[in-house]
Amino acid sequence: MRISIRKESVFVADSPTFRGPTRFESPIVASYMPHSREPLTLTDESSTTKLIVRAADDSDAAAQLGVGFGSSRVAGNVHIWGQRPTEWLLVGGGEDVATFAGSLDQSGHVSLIDHTHSRALFRLQGAPSTDLLEKVCGLDWGDAMTPDGAVTSASVAKVGCDIARHDQDGVASYRIACDRSFAQYLFDALLDAGEEFGINAVV
Amino acid sequence: MSTSPSSPTRIDAQPGEVIDRSTTIRFSWNGTSMTGFAGDTIASALMANGVRVISRSMKYHRPRGYLTADFWDPNGFVQVGDDPNVRSGHRLIENGMDVEPQNVWPSLDHDVKAANGLVGRFLTAGFYYKTFMRPAKLWPQFEKVLATFAPGGTVDLDTPHRLHDKRYIHPDVVVAGGGPAGMSAALAAAEAGAQVVLVEHEHHLGGHLLWGSDADRAVVAHFASALEKAGVEVLLNSTVTGRYEDNWVAINQRSHPLAVERLIKARAKILVVAPGLIERPYVFAGNDKPGVMLSGAVRRLINLYGVKPGSKAVVLTANADGDATIADLERIGVDVHVVDARKGEGIVAADGPAKSVTSVEGADGTKIDCDLLVTAIGWTAPTSLLNMSGDRPVYDPQTARFFPGVDIDNVLSTGGIVGDGMLDEVIDHGQQTGRLAADRAAAVAHRLQAFTARATPVHGDEPEWTPDRRSELPRDAHPELFRSSTHGIVDFSEDVGSKDLFGAAAEGFDSVELIKRFTTATMGPAQGKLETVNTVAVLAEARGETIAEVGTTVWRPPYAPITLGALAGRIFEPVRVSSIQPWHERNDAVPILAGAWIRPEHYGDAAAEVRNTRENVGIIDVTPLGKLDLRGPDVPKLLSMLYTNKWMKLPVGSVRYGLMCAEDGVVLDDGVTARLGEEHYLMTTTSSGAATIWEWAENWLQTEHPEWQVHITPVTTGLTSINVAGPKSRELVGRLTDIDLDPQSFEYMQVRTGSVAGVENCIAWRIGFTGELSYELHVPSGHGLHVWESLLEAGTDLGVKPFGLEAQRIMRLEKGHFIVGQDTDGLTKAPSTGMSSLIKLDKDDFAGKAELGWAMEDVEAPIVVSIQTSDGTIVPREASQIVKAGTNEILGRITSSRMSPTLGRSVCLGQVAPHVSAPGTELTIVLADGTRTQANVMEHHAHFDPEGERLRG
Amino acid sequence: MAKSAGLTAAREKVGRRSADSSKPPRYSAAGLLSRGARKTTWPRVWRDVPLQKTYDVVIIGGGVHGLATAYYLATNHGITNVAVVDKSYLGSGGSGRNTAIVRSNYLTPEGVAFYDRSLDLYNSMSLDLNINVMFSERGHMTLAHTDSALRTMNWRAEVNKLQDINSSVIGPEDVKKLAPSLDTSSDPRYPILGALYHPPGGTIRHDAVVWGYARGADHRGVEMHQKTEVLDILVEGGDGPDGKGPGGKVTGVRTSRGDISAPIVVNCTAGWATLISDMAGVKLPISTRPLQAAVTEPVKVFLPTVVVSGSLHVYVSQTDRGELVFGASVDPFNTYQVRGSLDFTEELAGHVLELMPGISRMRLLRQWAGLCDMTPDYSPVMGFTPVEGFLCDVGWGTYGFKAGPVSGEQMAECVATQQTPKLIEPFRLERFSTGKLVGEKGAAAVGH
């Protein structure tokens, strides 16, 4: 059953560029009644700070970022995705991301773009999460082709997404970012497809 | 009348039966309630209940009974509830199932169309091409009659869309077919380390072993448990329906617990094709009578379902399966007369009344009484999946069947499709195939991982491609038996006989493709599985050629028909919304779909929204405007390339309008771009052009000018865009922002950044599509709703109200602003828009420059003009044609039209021929009802405030 | 463009190789009855004759276009020393793979006039050719799901009306009346806002059209040569290598069964049009893409009209046999590979079920593909080329079948008179160097 979300649960975003007097409004405004089983969760992390770094692959900034296209790493509290050639996404707390970004060598042509408000971010976690992704995305989610730490872009339920596999304590876990405007649609589509696994929404 | 499961045709428990006699299932057939056992197919249950006539044939409406009693049975189509064309030889009975015969009128027992059979010899194949031509007026009536002959079940248009699902998998090996070869291939591949999916069309693994000996069934049991241990995913009641490019394999899973059907799309590294063989019917007089069956049908019915198919049988046998059928029949007490084709014996006709066989006429003239005629005359190799992989099968006269023709690297065949042999030989071939598949899959996996950035790195060289060193299966000699000396049915579902094929060949339809098209043989639901080889054989006979010379047709996907529901699966249709959408919904906005966007068209009264905006202040959510963040020292170069006008000297803090053209000079998009900082710009595009223009810009950057330093980032939905328009907009925005709005310091076509309603770093620019003083605010979307609500709250006393897309359309039309794609079309070049001053041919280069140079000289191109009808109450519908007075000669068309609440009259934009584009020219417009009205070309594009005083105020 | 002098000679030889004076039997109900009673069969639809060394005209491509051109050359102009050559069997290309929909409600006056003539010829074809081509005038409905689509429908309707074509925009209620299986509620993702309704449109038995033209042409002396592949076109005096190309003059064709000399060679191929024209040194603005189609199992007839949705890229009609025939838009990249794809059927099924949610239990029986030669303005290339004696009737994209009869008639006139007929004037090859493309591109969408 579709329900409206109580807004109290929404975090205040602290993106480096855009600060407001009120809470950050997540694009997720409706969800479903939770299941009793809890093997699989879909968590709305849209308020998490996201910063795009654009720099040449052979730049000093790239070396500091420390990952290439297709992989990710965690530096302190910052999750660094090599999400496209010459393009990285920093995900984390606002202060942490700002500090890390500020430490990057700016020589050459380097751009920092606050993407917090442009992209919604979900975390899909639990053993069946790979099974769920297999239903909505054509990529090979097996360990050989998409190991922990892998980053890729793909169409998920027909929405263009950037996805980082980021296992938690050995449990399969994926962070999925999409255009904010598609967020509610995608959230619903994932919950719908995850019904058979007993998916729970966390908003 | 109800028949109990212990009717005379249900025999004692058989050692290999798959029914559960402890569970009785109730269903109905043709309105009569019946029972069967769990595990029964509709066919076995009907046979057990003594039902022999299942359907009527398509053309002659002849009574038909089961021929193969499996999925491919051409006579076994039934309606199950709202499900038409159900294969009764395959579908299991369920409690409460309503099963109805199809293609009968008025009833299965008395079918008036059977009269067609009497005139059958006049209704030769393709007869309809030769008649019903005169009188021409009557053809539509004939057509209606023909349409009543359409075979098949009935669609209930209220059928609900049940849950269907899809899944993508990337296994190492997919094995199509769970007989002995397929099972052993799957097991061997899994034991060699491959990830394997085994797909079996039937409800049980084992193939023909299921109706074999106890030892055969022990083999099945062994494999079933070994496969499970080895981690093979076994999909029962599932069909590999197609093999597409790069081993993209479609599997229709009918056994999913939740989804009625699930389409699995497997990117298989290796596909193993092991479908076994399909038994071929024999062509002779009366071969479609109820009571004529193939040996496989008889063996299935007896051994799997404990059903006795007849009491007195004639068996025409040419092979071991025929012999085994004889043994099965004799074991259950059926009196059998054997006709052994290997000894030169044969049959020429099955005789009897319409609905049954009572005797068989032997080739030697003898007549043998019987109620069952069984033929076992050979096999067809279902090479369909191989055809889809590029193979053309080759006929082998010694074995009397087709075999795969070429080796395909990633598609391997095993089992009956490639040869015969004893069970251990077949299993051994399967094992060799499985190991080969695993080896090759490992090489493919290595290559994929090495080639994919995100994958787990692989080390070392790619494993060598394992050559195919499998030993070949022997081919058993088999007599070539296709047609007796009499004529019979070749295609049961299409009612095409061998005589029709002879006739068609004589008429010149003498290639296999032409004869198929002319007679429709092989075009029916079995798609040639039973019919193709007999069609080819009869054609070869008619032409006096060999089967190999005639060749075969191409088997096209799907291998087995698949429902539209399964193909559709979950239907994903993404929609987008702005951050303000919850407010729009709460406030009863009437939604409109614009591309993928859901937007407010209006909030009740668009005209009132226009008036309020012109008089007070209105706000509109324009978030779908495409927005690109551009950074870098070379942005001006990129802008100069994309737009037709100049961009090298745009000052920081300014906004400029630009027009984009494709290389053929056709208008592609338009919008404004602001310079926010030294090397930081924000470009807007039309909503529908957002994705296209981003790709277009990247194309110039990546392919033509990789040396330019520009970073493009789409921020369309990151920034919620609100246009605040109207004479009181300055006052309203001023109450919420720290930006200095003084007209001297923040002029028309300028941009500033600052806080709005407490949200930092918002972007505001002064532009106006509506023609009013207006500020377009771009605020971070996480705070978009807050800013929107703040504006409404802060401006209550100013009369602020939201307005929707329709009000904006009206206001832009009042101002004469064109919309790309509405007032321009796929051939409109930039000079036609009247914006020639924006085309700067003195720039070194820009997209479309060369073509625009010539287009500027074109004196024939249409021109976009503003038009007003003489009678202002008339609003010509958009797309109304503009014609030369007194003629039907088209001179142009109305591209936009609305009643203007501001002017109290209609206003239009249109495209007209250049010779009628001068201001003041009188035009004739054809209205929707065919009447004509007069109109004039206006002096300015803007119907309202042509000097733009309000805008600049 | 270059024209040929060879025709004067051809016309003088009119009737030289006409068929046997004994007329072949007419098709009729009476004929069926008498042959049924006497148990005799019908004679060959077209003769099987040896390939000659010379012809007045060689037509490459034994589809509707090539055969119609041959038929009208013989019927309207008395030019009968004509060979139609095809590398496969007659009708093996687009003619046998299309979805057999005909209509004339095009966007531009040129398009309307052209296709209207084609529809006229289709209407009288059963009588003209003495073969029932089963023209089913069941109406053709193009659905609009968006305002802009509705605007384009209105545009087409208005242009059509000015040319006396029966074509109008109807509302959802009328759509529902014409096709009750359509979901006309406002719920769907693609709501039906209206439709362009064209009563004279419909379907036809495409193979019968091929056989009818072949039979008619054969009766008048034209020869059909199947399994005769053109390997080269013989040209002399041209600017290019081997004397081919602009300025050259055709002398014949080289086939898999030997050389044929002919002063006039007409390229009526689809899928291979550029490859054939390349043989003459003529470059065409064409890219080749597959168009896929599919058919379901038969069910009792429930869809009485042709339904097209441009936004959903689907068109559907139900045959008298009860099968639904589907088509979509061309594949997204150039290829000569005509294997069907799974994604086509998935998209198709999804879209069809959005239009007609009640048919999810119908089963897809077969899918296939044909090659389409796409031009930049979705309009054909017809008439003379820079090589004298080499003519083209190509670039038909997805519209070839609809245009078959009129193209044959006009190409025959073009060959016979050595003038470009007015109806095909807009489709000349030159437009791609002058930049004056045909206006159908103005509202390009799937338009079957």
Added chain:
Amino acid sequence: MLLVPCPNCGPRNASDLVYKGESHTRPDPNLVTEAEWRSYLYLEDNPAGWLRETWYCRSGCRRYFVLERDTTTNEFRNPPVPGAKIGGKA
């Protein structure tokens, strides 16, 4: 579905990419004749065989690159390797 070897993302379903036609050189608009320009606009090479063509990886890396494909078999030749220079007129 055809697999297209994206030099960055690896082999991807063709539906993840956009076909941009024959890869050809843009003439200098300041020097070009009408005939040459129109040939650039409209006359794509349409061989039955190897074709140099541009693809855009829309669902993946969002990069343009040039591949060679046999249009009779849809086989790709010499797929580029990840990290290699792509785009441009190479």
